[in-house]
Amino acid sequence: MGTLVIDQVTKSFHRQKALHNVELQIPPGLFGLLGPNGAGKTTLMRIIATILQPDSGTIQYNGIDWRHNSREVRRILGYLPQHFGAFRNISAIECLDYIGILKGLDEKTERKRQIEAVLADVNLTEHAKKKVGTFSGGMLRRLGIAQALLGNPQIVMVDEPTAGLDPEERIRFRMLLRRCAQNRTVILSTHILEDIQTTCDGLAVLKQGNAHQFSDMQDLAAKARGRVWKLTVKAEDYDKFASTYKIISTLGTASGMDIRLLSDQRPSQDAEPVEPTVEEGYLTWINT
Known part of the structure; x- marks a missing residue:
């Protein structure tokens, strides 16, 4: 396993x-691309997947150059786009058999072996002969991961995989991605901070086409250090603070309202500085 190097894309x-001169070094494991909708995450994913060509810059992995070896790149990649579509009137196993052929798994016995393996990996073995049209949203996403894993790719990319899933399915899917990343690079693109915070080893945050790589979650949280304050205000004073500061959380109490907010300076004499969370670091970076 090597490092995926994205240089000045x-x-x-x-x-x-x-995208503005994106520079990232993505090691093996589960790596998150975090940012609001429209930040450039999907564009970057589609460039890595060779669906789009960059205007400038290079991408390399284990000596493979994206500019000159697109066929070799596709051989080592698995990709689950944000909107994974499959024919509704065929079974899961028929869907994977068709995609396996498209991926060049021409030997029938080996293709069958891989299909059985990936169905087991995503816990769909007992649903293998069911029509795709009967699948829930979570099952369809798992089928999407199964097709991405066909061919044993070294790099797997998933774009907004938990959007629209219920909490239980989101947890299952995050754990599935965690298992997939044990022996390869998995890139998770999402606007949902919780998906990154609970699963990823490293991350980068994108904003308006600009990317910044963080060494870990605490590195991101540190962006808000010295800017997060906690205080209790009277209910009638809440609107005044809400109109002046970025309030992160509110909790009603017998004595008023406990709030956490972002501010470069102490918002009142009663405000106390507190250690920032990852969410507060993210909000600080996005809004500066």
Whole structure:
């Protein structure tokens, strides 16, 4: 396993710049791409997947250069796009058999072995002969991961995989990604901080096409150090603080309202500085 190196990647659509000189070094394990909708995450994922070509910059992995070896790149990649579509009137096993052929798994016995293995990996073995149209949202995402794992790729990319899933399915899916990352690189693109915080080894945050890589979650949390305050205010004073500061959390108490807020300076004499959370670090970075 090696490191995926993204160097000075830029992409524009007409006059709108989607990515600005993105530089990332993504090691093996589970790596998160975090950012709000429209930040450039999907554009970067599609470039890594060779669906789009960058305007400039390079991507390399274990000596493979994306500019000159797109066929070899596709051989080592598995990709689950945000909207994974499959024919509804075929079974899961038929769907995977078709995708396996497209991936070049021409030997029938080996293709069957891999299909059985990936179905077991995503806990869909007992549903293998069911029509895809009968699958729940969570089952469909697991099928999407199964097709991405066909061919034993070294790099697996998943784009917004838990959006729209219920809490239980989201937890199951995060644990599935964690298992998949044990012997490969898995890149998880999402706007849901909890998905990154609970599963990823490293991360980068994108904002308006700009990317910044953080060494770990605490590195991101540290972006808000010295800017997070806790205080109790009277209910009638809450709107005044809400209109002036970015309030992170509120808890009603017998004595008023306990609030945490972001501010470069102490918002009142009663405010106490507190250690920031990962969420507060993320909000600070996104809003500066």
